[in-house]
Amino acid sequence: xxxxxxxxxxxxxxxxxxALIGLLLKDFKNIEYFNQLVTPAILLGAxxxxxxxxxxxxxxxxxxxxxxxxxxxxxxxxPLVYKISGTWAGQPGTYLLWVLVIYLSAAWLAWTTKxxxxxxxxxxxxxxLTGIYLVILTLIQTPFKLILDRPDVIEMIAKxxxxxxxxxxxxxxxNALLVNFWMIVxxxxxxxxxxxxxxxxxxxxxxxxxxxxxWEELGRQWARFTWLFLGMGIAVGGVWAYLVLGWGGFWxxxxxxxxxxxxxxxxxxxxxxxxxxRKDKSTFSIAAPxxxxxxxILVLYAAMVVRSGLFNSVHAFGDTPTGSxxxxxxxxxxxxxxxLGMRRYLEEPDKVEEDRGFWNKINIFYVTLLLFVVxxxxxxxxxxxxxFIQLTQGLKVNVAxxxxxxxxxxxxxxxxxxxxxxxxxxxxxxxxxxxxxKTLFIVIGLSIITMFLRTDNFYVLDHSSPFWxxxxxxxxxxxxxxxxxxxxxxxxxxxxxxxxxxxxxRIKSIxxxxxxxxxxxxxxxxxxxxxxxxxSSNFTQSIEVxxxxxxSKGEKVDIGNGYDIKIIDFSTRSLAESVPAASGNYNVQSVxxxxxxxxxxxxxxxxxxxxxxxxxxxxPLVDSSITGTDVYxxxxxxxxxxxxxxxxxxxxxxxxxxxxxxxxxxxxxxxAVRSKS
Amino acid sequence: MRTKKLVSILVLVLxxxxxxxxxxxxxxxxxxxxKTNSYLGGIKFHRAAAGLEEGFQIAQQENKxxxxxxxxxxxxxxxxxxxxxxxxxxxxxxxxxxxxLVAMDLDIDREVAQEYGVSYPPYxxxxxxxxxxxxxxxxxxxxxxxxxxVTQVREKVRGNTT
Numbered sequence: 001x002x003x004x005x006x007x008x009x010x011x012x013x014x015x016x017x018x019a020l021i022g023l024l025l026k027d028f029k030n031i032e033y034f035n036q037l038v039t040p041a042i043l044l045g046a047x048x049x050x051x052x053x054x055x056x057x058x059x060x061x062x063x064x065x066x067x068x069x070x071x072x073x074x075x076x077x078x079p080l081v082y083k084i085s086g087t088w089a090g091q092p093g094t095y096l097l098w099v100l101v102i103y104l105s106a107a108w109l110a111w112t113t114k115x116x117x118x119x120x121x122x123x124x125x126x127x128x129l130t131g132i133y134l135v136i137l138t139l140i141q142t143p144f145k146l147i148l149d150r151p152d153v154i155e156m157i158a159k160x161x162x163x164x165x166x167x168x169x170x171x172x173x174x175n176a177l178l179v180n181f182w183m184i185v186x187x188x189x190x191x192x193x194x195x196x197x198x199x200x201x202x203x204x205x206x207x208x209x210x211x212x213x214x215w216e217e218l219g220r221q222w223a224r225f226t227w228l229f230l231g232m233g234i235a236v237g238g239v240w241a242y243l244v245l246g247w248g249g250f251w252x253x254x255x256x257x258x259x260x261x262x263x264x265x266x267x268x269x270x271x272x273x274x275x276x277x278r279k280d281k282s283t284f285s286i287a288a289p290x291x292x293x294x295x296x297i298l299v300l301y302a303a304m305v306v307r308s309g310l311f312n313s314v315h316a317f318g319d320t321p322t323g324s325x326x327x328x329x330x331x332x333x334x335x336x337x338x339x340l341g342m343r344r345y346l347e348e349p350d351k352v353e354e355d356r357g358f359w360n361k362i363n364i365f366y367v368t369l370l371l372f373v374v375x376x377x378x379x380x381x382x383x384x385x386x387x388f389i390q391l392t393q394g395l396k397v398n399v400a401x402x403x404x405x406x407x408x409x410x411x412x413x414x415x416x417x418x419x420x421x422x423x424x425x426x427x428x429x430x431x432x433x434x435x436x437x438k439t440l441f442i443v444i445g446l447s448i449i450t451m452f453l454r455t456d457n458f459y460v461l462d463h464s465s466p467f468w469x470x471x472x473x474x475x476x477x478x479x480x481x482x483x484x485x486x487x488x489x490x491x492x493x494x495x496x497x498x499x500x501x502x503x504x505x506r507i508k509s510i511x512x513x514x515x516x517x518x519x520x521x522x523x524x525x526x527x528x529x530x531x532x533x534x535x536s537s538n539f540t541q542s543i544e545v546x547x548x549x550x551x552s553k554g555e556k557v558d559i560g561n562g563y564d565i566k567i568i569d570f571s572t573r574s575l576a577e578s579v580p581a582a583s584g585n586y587n588v589q590s591v592x593x594x595x596x597x598x599x600x601x602x603x604x605x606x607x608x609x610x611x612x613x614x615x616x617x618x619x620p621l622v623d624s625s626i627t628g629t630d631v632y633x634x635x636x637x638x639x640x641x642x643x644x645x646x647x648x649x650x651x652x653x654x655x656x657x658x659x660x661x662x663x664x665x666x667x668x669x670x671x672a673v674r675s676k677s
Numbered sequence: 678m679r680t681k682k683l684v685s686i687l688v689l690v691l692x693x694x695x696x697x698x699x700x701x702x703x704x705x706x707x708x709x710x711x712k713t714n715s716y717l718g719g720i721k722f723h724r725a726a727a728g729l730e731e732g733f734q735i736a737q738q739e740n741k742x743x744x745x746x747x748x749x750x751x752x753x754x755x756x757x758x759x760x761x762x763x764x765x766x767x768x769x770x771x772x773x774x775x776x777x778l779v780a781m782d783l784d785i786d787r788e789v790a791q792e793y794g795v796s797y798p799p800y801x802x803x804x805x806x807x808x809x810x811x812x813x814x815x816x817x818x819x820x821x822x823x824x825x826x827v828t829q830v831r832e833k834v835r836g837n838t839t
Contacts, residue, residue, distance in 0.1 A: 247753055254751055358680050366681055370688050377692055385700050386750075396710035396782065397703045402756055410695070466760035470719075472706050474698075544819060616797075636816065 003067075005059075005144030008052040012103070013135050015045040020128045023121050039110045042128075046107035049100045053087070056096065056143055060086050065168040068150055069093060069143040075171035077586070079575070081184060082174055088187040089178055091307060092143035095322075097188065098303075099138050101195030102131045105222065109199060119203070119212040123219075126202035133329055137322045176610045176617040179575060179586060182240035189236060190260060193229030194299045196222050197263070200270075201296030204289035208340035213281070216274050219292065221671060226295075227271060228667045230264045235660040246618040246634040248648045249537060250656065253407045255383040259305040262376045263298035266291055269372030276365055283362055286344050287369055293337040298376070300330045311387050359437060364425050371418045378410045400475060402467035409478045412460050412486075415530065416447055419489035422523060427496035439492070446488035453482040458538055483534055490527060497523045511673045518669030525662030532656025541649040545633075547642035556596060559647065564599070565633075567643060568592040575610070586612045591643055593621060595631050603631030607645070611637065628654040709750065715780035717748060718759025720769060722780035726789050729779045736777040736806035742834040743808075744776050744827075747790055747800040749783040754817035755799045765820035768827055775831050803830045805837065 002010070019041040022034030056069075060083045065071045073089040074082075087093045106127045113120035147153055148166065156162045177183075200219030207215035237257055238250035251257070270291035273284040305311045308323035382399050389397050399406035424440050457463050461471065461479030471479060497520050504516025545559045548567060556564040575586035588610050595603040603623035610617040621633040632648040709715060715722040723732045729745065736743045746763070748755045763769065772778060781789050783798050793802050793810075803812040803826070811830050814823065 245753075252753060363680055363684075367684065370684065374688060374692065378695070381696055381699065385696075385703065389700075389704065394712055395704070395708055396715075396750065398707040398709055398750065399699065399703055400707060403750070406699070410699075466764065467756070470706075472702055475702075546819075 003142075003144040003146055005052050005055050006139065006142055008048045008055070009135060009139050009142070009144075012045040012048040012052075013132060013139075015041040015048070016103075016128050016132050016135070019045070020125065020132070023115065023125050023128070026115075027118070027121055027125070035115070038115060038124075042103070042110040042124075043107050046100075046103040049096075049103050052144075053096055053100050056087050056093065057084055060084060063171065065171050066147055067143070068145045068147045071147055071168055071171045073171070073174055075173035077574070078174060078179075082179055085178075085184040085187075086174055087143075088191070089174055089183070090143075091322075092138070092141050092145070094187055094191050095134065095138040095141060096143055097191045098195050099131060099134045101192050102127065102134060102198050105196060105199050106131060117214075118210070119206055119214055119218065122206040122210065122212070123199065123202045123215075126205050127198050130198050130202070137325055140325070141322050173586070173612060176586065176612040177244060179610065179612075179617070180240070180244050180619070182236055182244060186233060186236045186240055189229050189233030193226050193231075193233050194303065196226045196229065197267070197296050197299050198222075200226070200292045204292035205336065205340065207289050208293075208337075208344055211344075216278050216288065220274065220278075221674075223267065223270060223274070223292065224667055224671050227264070227267050228664060228671075230260065230267065231663055231667075232660070234260055234264060235663075239657075242653070243622060244617060244619055246620045248540065248542065248620075248632060248634070248646075248650065250653065251533065253382070253404045255311040255387075256302075256306055258379050258383050258407070259298075259302040259311075262379050263295045263302060265372050265376040265379070266298055267295040269369045269376075270295055272365060272372070273369055276362065284366075284369070286341060286348065287366070289344075290337065290341050291369065291373075293333070293341075297330055297333050297337065298380070300326055300333065301380075304330060305383065311383060359433060361425070361428050361430075364421055364428065368418070368421045368425065371414055371421065374414050375411055375418070378414070379407060382406050382410075400467075401470040402465065405461050405467065405471065405475065405479070409460050409475055412478065412481065416486060416489050419486075419493045419527075419530075420444060420447070422526075423489060423492035423496040425496075426493075426500045426520075426523065443488050443492040447485050450485040450488060451481045453484050455482055455484065458483050462538075483538060486530070486534060490531065493523070494527055497527070515670055515673040518666045518673070520666075521662050521669065522666030525659045525666055528659030528662060529656045530659075532652045532654065532659060535652030536650050536656065539651050543647040543649075545645040545647050547639070547644045549642050550638070551641070562598050563647065564596040565645065565647065566594040566596070568594060568604075570638070570643070586610060589635075589638055591635050593633060593645075595623075595633065595647065603633075605633075607633045607635035609635050609637040624654060628652055630654075710780070710782060715748075715782070717746070717755075717780060718764040718769075720759075720763060720772060720778065722746060722778045724780050724782070725786050729781075729789065732777045732779045733806060733808060739777075740806060740834065741775060741777050742811070742830050743779060743804045743806065744772065744830075745779045745781060745793070745802045745804070747781045747783055747786075747793075747795045747798050747802070749798045752783075752798040758799045758817040762818060762820045762823050765824070768820055768824055771827050771831065776827075805834050 018034070019038045022038040022041070025031040025033065026035045059067055059070050060074050061080065063070070063074065063076055063083070069090060069092050070086075073093075074086040078086070088097055106124060109120065109124050109127065115121045115124060147168065148157075153162065153166060157164060157166060200223040203215040203219040206212055234257065237260075241247045241252065242250040270288060273288035273291055276283045277285065277288040304323060304326040307326060386397050386399060389395050400409075420440065420443060423443065424436065427436060429436065459479060460481045460483060461468055461475070468476075468479070501517065501520035504513055504520060507513040507516060543559060543561060543563060545565060548557050548565060550567065550570055553567045553570070556566045558564050569592040571590050573588050573590070575588055588608055590606050590608045592606050593604060594601055603621070603625075605621040605623050607621035608619040610619065616637065618634050618636060620635070621631070623631040628651060630650040630653050632650050634646040634648075636644045709717060710724055713724065713728065715724040723729070732743050735741070748759075763772065783790055790796070795802070797815075799817050801814040802810060803814070804810050811833060812826055814826060
């Protein structure tokens with residue numbers, strides 16, 4: 001028997017096919033017959049998917065362990081909020097969330113346009129095709145799979161080890177690392193971001209096919225929305241790694257987090273291309289749609305990275321049947337994009353216009369687009385070729401002696417050039433061009449000179465790390481660049497952005513002013529994030545405390561380098577309040593600490609260790625101060641009466657958090673102003 | 678439009694050069710595992726289930742203890758554990774001379790990991806030549822912690838036969 005949830009998905013699938021046929025008949029044969037059904041079918045389909053998601057949530061909340069997915073990611077003693085967030089803890093649920101949001105955006109398209117234009121109709125056709133494909137993937141890896149359909153359960157029933165109508169009494173439980181606030185928000189942000197990329201992509205493909213006007217306007221807000229959600233999803237993932245996984249940093253170039261960062265980079269490129277394209281249709285008439293399509297392809301790629309089992313990551317889910325289907329979809333979309341892009345390129349008449357030289361706004365913007373593409377490619381290549389080598393040659397390779405070195409060292413020079421372009425572009429003024437070129441050259445000169453400055457250990461690669469000596473010559477050469485060289489371009493970019501902000505503030509009419517402020521804030525955000533990232537990763541001080549006996553509670557223990565730690569209290573509890581400590585599925589050990597430097601207290605708080613049958617998690621103590629330096633203590637669980645601790649002094653992380661907030665505020669301001677094209 | 682075309686071509690060439698260079702560099706410098714061996718922290722290990730079997734044969738012939746190292750490429754602590762702890766000159770010398778070393782990649786050798794009750798990296802299991810577990814070291818411990826264990830296990834195995 002087909003589970004009820006799946007029948008909803010099948011019904012939504014049937015409705016989408018009807019809508020698709022209606023749209024195709026209208027488009028190719030101009031038959032109106034079916035056309036009236038299209039909008040209701042799409043709205044109903046979106047409604048059914050919404051209902052199926054509510055149904056899944058209901059199964060989680062009521063603990064219906066007859067469903068395999070509920071059993072895998074939930075248990076009775078989880079607090080309600082984690083029962084709800086369990087719906088997006090695994091692949092089947094996130095597929096459902098993904099298609100749900102695609103259908104909601106299709107419904108929006110249907111509702112707002114009524115498919116009255118060819119552009120809207122064709123964009124809807126491509127959106128529906130994508131939606132249908134992903135609904136099929138959801139059905140293959142359905143969250144509504146019954147536990148009785150699990151091969152191991154079938155076998156056990158056949159052997160008589162389980163009763164025929166077996167329903168587990170309790171669930172397997174949520175992985176301990178997922179039991180925290182960031183887990184509640186990270187997956188929905190990511191998958192909503194993935195899904196909202198569909199309409200800009202579909203509109204871009206239609207534009208490449210038919211040169212339809214208005215494609216950029218149709219997808220504009222969706223692309224910004226994706227940028228916001230994807231960006232915040234990645235950021236929240238970073239916060240999670242910092243606060244929960246105890247990485248001691250927020251970015252580790254793990255293949256999965258890198259994979260989600262790549263489409264964000266190309267999407268940033270698209271937003272820049274679109275900004276000029278909307279002013280003059282002939283500018284970036286190929287680059288803009290290609291970047292939109294590539295961002296969508298890379299979203300699929302990011303999903304594939306998690307689901308193929310080819311990429312070795314902390315997000316390990318193992319290989320799943322839908323991984324290869326995603327690869328097929330990626331191939332189809334890539335081929336379509338390349339063919340259409342090539343066709344448009346060859347069709348494009350060679351514009352004969354006076355040569356305005358290299359130094360004009362369009363060219364500098366074009367360099368910026370290329371920089372985003374280059375940065376995206378570095379990340380893409382760094383996660384892809386090791387997987388490729390593993391697949392084709394059976395070898396396991398690392399990209400550098402230490403994985404993060406590869407990404408840091410190759411991205412570094414292009415980040416400087418990006419900041420230079422930002423400084424030049426935001427301050428660009430046709431009249432003062434010569435003067436501005438002079439400033440740019442001075443900053444370039446300073447950047448190059450400062451690369452050679454010798455410091456204690458403030459280089460692109462950490463010279464004190466044991467990996468440093470084993471990097472090859474070229475990696476050492478780039479790794480030897482002083483990070484001081486980042487600051488001339490960073491100051492230049494900041495100054496330009498500030499200048500621009502002042503100009504924007506002088507604008508009389510309100511809408512361009514708000515939009516301008518938004519643009520300035522976003523760019524300030526980027527500078528803050530870079531600053532925070534560089535400072536925190538270069539100046540973190542790490543002290544292995546070792547084990548402090550619990551018996552020394554209340555006494556200061558000298559841990560060297562002038563630091564002392566005092567254990568104030570130790571306690572255990574169960575995560576669910578109704579369950580007594582040490583008997584539930586999730587047991588938390590908390591140690592309350594005070595940290596001293598030269599006898600004055602620099603931080604205090606609680607470091608926790610969560611233990612469960614599905615793994616363990618460390619929730620470090622993070623005490624931030626206004627000066628921007630975090631006191632960070634990782635507690636790895638009580639062992640034979642001792643408290644093992646690691647102390648880190650991490651400066652500058654607050655700048656990155658602040659930058660992320662600026663990103664969000666800025667783009668929301670930009671979105672709030674509906675600019676006319 | 679000439680400038681744009683030129684810049685595009687230049688960038689494309691740069692990208693291809695970078696791709697080729699990093700690919701070959703990784704193959705020559707950073708191979709972690711091939712079909713029979715793993716190379717972690719500058720130490721050569723036998724690898725996977727087949728390597729473990731072979732390891733036990735060698736261990737029995739030479740009366741050496743077996744150390745199985747469970748690792749993963751995405752493991753934040755493993756890389757430093759390999760260089761600082763396993764790669765500690767004293768420890769490294771003992772391991773290379775007096776031990777049979779086997780590495781298990783948690784992304785591939787999941788079954789072996791399950792068999793030994795290992796659920797996260799890094800994780801060391803010490804055994805005598807017959808496969809009896811003598812010691813377990815979970816987590817990224819420091820060299821001060823590991824050195825006595827490495828010595829004790831070696832003495833224990835040597836003592837059993839003499």
